[in-house]
Amino acid sequence: MTDSLMDWPGGTPWQPLPEAAWRCFRLSSALAGAVFGLAFGTIPAVVLAFADGPAWWHLGMALGVLAACLALAHWRATLAFRYTRWCLDDDGLRVRRGRFWRSEVLVPRARVQHLDIERGPIERRYGLATLVVHTAGTRLSAVRQPGFDEDSANRLRDALVPHQREHDDATHG
Amino acid sequence: MAEATDTPPRDDREALQAAATQRLHPLSWLFTLIAQLRAFALPLIVLLLGGSRQEGDDIGDLIGLAAAGVLAVVSVWHYFTYRYGFLDTALVIRSGLLQRNLRLIPFDRVQNVTLHQNLLHRLVGVAEVRLESAGGMGKAEAQMQVLKLEQAHALEALVREGAHRARAAQAHEGGNSSGDDAPVLWLALPTRELVRLGLISNRGMLVVAAGFAYLTQAGDVFTKRLSNGIESVGREGIAMAEAWHLGPVAYAGLALGLLLAMVVGVRLLSVALAILQFHDFRLHAGDRELRVERGLLSRVRSHLPKRRIQAYSLSETLLHRWFGRQSLRVDRAAVEAVNEGQSVRDLVPLATPDGMDGMLAALLPPDGWPLHAWQALHPRAWWRVFAPWAVAVLAGTALLVAFEGPVGLWALVLIALAYLRARVWARYSAWTLAGGVVAFRHGWLDRHWRFAEARKLHALQVTQSPFDRRHGMATLHLDTAGASPMEPPLRIPYLAVADAEALAARLRALMPRDEGINRARTGASAAPAA
Numbered sequence: 001m002t003d004s005l006m007d008w009p010g011g012t013p014w015q016p017l018p019e020a021a022w023r024c025f026r027l028s029s030a031l032a033g034a035v036f037g038l039a040f041g042t043i044p045a046v047v048l049a050f051a052d053g054p055a056w057w058h059l060g061m062a063l064g065v066l067a068a069c070l071a072l073a074h075w076r077a078t079l080a081f082r083y084t085r086w087c088l089d090d091d092g093l094r095v096r097r098g099r100f101w102r103s104e105v106l107v108p109r110a111r112v113q114h115l116d117i118e119r120g121p122i123e124r125r126y127g128l129a130t131l132v133v134h135t136a137g138t139r140l141s142a143v144r145q146p147g148f149d150e151d152s153a154n155r156l157r158d159a160l161v162p163h164q165r166e167h168d169d170a171t172h173g
Numbered sequence: 174m175a176e177a178t179d180t181p182p183r184d185d186r187e188a189l190q191a192a193a194t195q196r197l198h199p200l201s202w203l204f205t206l207i208a209q210l211r212a213f214a215l216p217l218i219v220l221l222l223g224g225s226r227q228e229g230d231d232i233g234d235l236i237g238l239a240a241a242g243v244l245a246v247v248s249v250w251h252y253f254t255y256r257y258g259f260l261d262t263a264l265v266i267r268s269g270l271l272q273r274n275l276r277l278i279p280f281d282r283v284q285n286v287t288l289h290q291n292l293l294h295r296l297v298g299v300a301e302v303r304l305e306s307a308g309g310m311g312k313a314e315a316q317m318q319v320l321k322l323e324q325a326h327a328l329e330a331l332v333r334e335g336a337h338r339a340r341a342a343q344a345h346e347g348g349n350s351s352g353d354d355a356p357v358l359w360l361a362l363p364t365r366e367l368v369r370l371g372l373i374s375n376r377g378m379l380v381v382a383a384g385f386a387y388l389t390q391a392g393d394v395f396t397k398r399l400s401n402g403i404e405s406v407g408r409e410g411i412a413m414a415e416a417w418h419l420g421p422v423a424y425a426g427l428a429l430g431l432l433l434a435m436v437v438g439v440r441l442l443s444v445a446l447a448i449l450q451f452h453d454f455r456l457h458a459g460d461r462e463l464r465v466e467r468g469l470l471s472r473v474r475s476h477l478p479k480r481r482i483q484a485y486s487l488s489e490t491l492l493h494r495w496f497g498r499q500s501l502r503v504d505r506a507a508v509e510a511v512n513e514g515q516s517v518r519d520l521v522p523l524a525t526p527d528g529m530d531g532m533l534a535a536l537l538p539p540d541g542w543p544l545h546a547w548q549a550l551h552p553r554a555w556w557r558v559f560a561p562w563a564v565a566v567l568a569g570t571a572l573l574v575a576f577e578g579p580v581g582l583w584a585l586v587l588i589a590l591a592y593l594r595a596r597v598w599a600r601y602s603a604w605t606l607a608g609g610v611v612a613f614r615h616g617w618l619d620r621h622w623r624f625a626e627a628r629k630l631h632a633l634q635v636t637q638s639p640f641d642r643r644h645g646m647a648t649l650h651l652d653t654a655g656a657s658p659m660e661p662p663l664r665i666p667y668l669a670v671a672d673a674e675a676l677a678a679r680l681r682a683l684m685p686r687d688e689g690i691n692r693a694r695t696g697a698s699a700a701p702a703a
Contacts (some may be wrong), residue, residue, distance in 0.1 A: 005635065005647060005670055091681050102642070106633040106677070110685040136506065137631030137652035139662060 014085035020126040021147030025077035033073025041065025129153040193258040193267040205248040280335030287475040300325040356457035371444030373492045484625035484653040504655045540608035547603040554667035555599035562591035604665045627683035647673035
């Protein structure tokens, strides 16, 4: 790589996600955290309260677990936002992710089979999109990165799949 | 598959339909019917064996008969509606009972032509032809059930010739379109070799495991009968043993003998399976293509263009070494269904190291084989392998001591084992990128090499865990097409960070660029001049 793994997540040419992605990650992560918090804190607490009669610690358990889950979700979203970088160069698209467990993926331009741009309801709200780059590979056959603003997602799509480009044989070369 | 079925304009469509003139073998409906019945065979057998028959089952019989009748009608209908034919660059297939289906398969997209003949096929003198293209997830692009043997051979030849022609037309230089190539016999396995293969590969164990898995699924009726049988045999055995007044030594001897008999039995089963699967195995190599023929009852003949090989895995277990042999498997782009598989995956089931060297040298780019310039992993790679085990053993020991007292400390012996294993693993692991081939080897008693041409890679990934970062390591994952989920992935673990970065940069340079590759023009071949 032109730039070292020591410099993580890296300055230019590495590009961060737009600020809106942070808000988007926080919201979707908070939703997931809330579901976990309800499932493992609030619902058991309610069940216990009905079984043994309500007690103060039931309320504490319900709120505590929920709060912990939400805090974790916030932390996760922040890390995901801060430590995601992407870079498009002559070779292809590179994506860096992760604070503790780090990974950098390179998909060469010539290996892109097709490309999806997905927009979920939350992402639409923030004007963001998820880019899914498909290759003919096996374990990395779909590289998926949420949080691109729609402009860069479209630009990336056009850059990775030029209109003039002929179809590649999945297995050619 | 979408690529192969691009809808042509209306006029072309009629021309295409007109081109599809040939029919399947007149008996093909029979084989279609058998194939369909086979799908119902297992539940049927279970029903017959397991279900207790009662009064009023006549209705059930009637329904079964009616279903069979419908299937027969469908099979005949299928025969009458299925036609195929040829264009310059593609095969046309018309099919469909109610919904008419016109499929166009460009020759240069065909990954593999397989001729499949089971015992019944061979009696009648027909063969089933399957055409596979990339990424079909195990489903054949076209499955022709069945063609007369000559017809099948003609189709096989046409498709392959068409593929060559399509490729020659693309290659602007055109210098290497030397027409047909006389295939050379690379490998033939006589029965002697198949016995060795069976002994080495231990395929029987898989069958035994599958049998157990099936028994647990089969429900009470089978298991009850089986367990009753085992119990009565066991009781008789114990009674007999008591009558002989055996001591503990004799008991141990008996148990050992029983175990030995089981091991021998499984190995014999393996040999039988190897013979069944690989009888009269022949590997022919042409300029561009490999051809594999094999099978005792069902003969399979399949083709594999050399350039379609995505990655290799070579193995040499302890048994391999005792017999002086090696085995080679290859990944190809089309993903095979698990039970259909192994037609070409086991490209070289067994060969001497010298023979293997010759074949690999011919398959890989010049200077690619033998693999050379091996380099070691990170000096502390062993520590990376050892640490998780050490933590696990320590935690386990702590639990044991807590519950069982100081006796639990004996579990610490496992740490020594884990340490040895990690040291040996790290010592015998190495990687190389030379001559355009990237490889990773590991193993001491059982040795494995996993390698691929760098230009066949599809994506790269570098990963680091917190442990890796502290020690300055990184793992490089190399993604290839068609990698089997059963095989270990192609990855080079625990490299020094500088090595990982340098290797990634070199691989990036070797991976294909947009302008550099000779692309197959589907645009041209999907709408041929009819």
